[in-house]
Amino acid sequence: xTDTICVRCGAVxxxxxxxxxxxxxxxxxxxxxxxxxxxxxxxxxxxxxxxPEFTPVCLPDADGVVHEFHFRSLLFGDQLSxxxxxxxxxxxxxxxxxFQLLGDPQSDPFELLGVLVQKxxxxxAVRHVVERSGHLxxxxxxxxxxxxxxxxxxxxxxxxxIDGRRIDWTDFGAxxxxxxxxxxxxELVDPSDEx
Ligand SMILES: [Zn+2]
Numbered sequence: 001x002t003d004t005i006c007v008r009c010g011a012v013x014x015x016x017x018x019x020x021x022x023x024x025x026x027x028x029x030x031x032x033x034x035x036x037x038x039x040x041x042x043x044x045x046x047x048x049x050x051x052p053e054f055t056p057v058c059l060p061d062a063d064g065v066v067h068e069f070h071f072r073s074l075l076f077g078d079q080l081s082x083x084x085x086x087x088x089x090x091x092x093x094x095x096x097x098x099f100q101l102l103g104d105p106q107s108d109p110f111e112l113l114g115v116l117v118q119k120x121x122x123x124x125a126v127r128h129v130v131e132r133s134g135h136l137x138x139x140x141x142x143x144x145x146x147x148x149x150x151x152x153x154x155x156x157x158x159x160x161x162i163d164g165r166r167i168d169w170t171d172f173g174a175x176x177x178x179x180x181x182x183x184x185x186x187e188l189v190d191p192s193d194e195x
Contacts, residue, residue, distance in 0.1 A: 006032035008039075016087065017072060033072055040075040041105075049075060052109035057084075057117065061124040067097060067164065069120060073109065080105040081192070082112050084120050086164065094148035094159065095166035099123065102192045119194065129162050129175070136167065138175055144195040 004018045005011070007029045019036040020028050031039070034051045041049040054071035061067060069084045080103050086096030101116040123144075130139045145162035149155055150169065157169045167175075176184075189195045 004030050006030065006035055008032075008035040011035075016070060016085065019074065033074060037073070037075045040077070044075070044077045044105075046075065046078075046105050049105050050109075052113075054109075054113055059117070059120060059124055061163070062127045067124070069097070071113065071116075075105055078105065079103070080107075080109070080112065082109075082116050084116055094150075095161060095164065097123070097164040098146065098161075098191075100191045122194075127163060129165065129167075136165075136171070136175055137178060141179075146191075 003012050003014055006013050006018075008031055011032050011034075013030075013032040017033050019031050019033055021031055021036060021039075022028055034053075037049065037051045041047070052073050054073075056068050056070050058066045058068050067086055070087060072083045072085070074081045074083075082101045082103065083098065084100075085098040088094075088096060097120070099116060099120050101112060101119060103112040103115075126144070127139050128143045128145065129136045131137075143162060145160045145167075147158045148161055148166070150157055150159040153159075153169070159169055160167050160172050162172075
């Protein structure tokens, strides 16, 4: 994906900072997150809102591998959504860690950032899959991850992202065969909650 020009301010904007907004005539306009938030603050009467800009933060995972997190804040009326995510590499759009926090738009954005970074650190400290002789295995008996769109399956089957790694549904199934005969429990958790 390439950079986009914001239709309101003309800023050259990377894909992860672009918001597609429907106009009353049904057409979609591409805005940078700053212009989206400024418009939303006006609509939602959040006069004190200032669009926060956060610089990327590097955080190590449980194996000491450093991950670079970018941030995006979007105002949705009475809630401010703050996302921390890794940029896609190697054409794997859905891979990488991605965390979200919902907060009060009137609160200090840097306080929200602090809470989100703590959430990221807690998640990075836990390993759910390990590589043994070239194969991924479930490390313990709990797996946390994210359900994502798999383009090669045209959305018929998901792929999952565990420890920031994209894993095909069939490969995930193969990993579970180590637990043949075991029971399992699936709990679906909102992106902004802690899994
Ligand atoms: Zn803009």
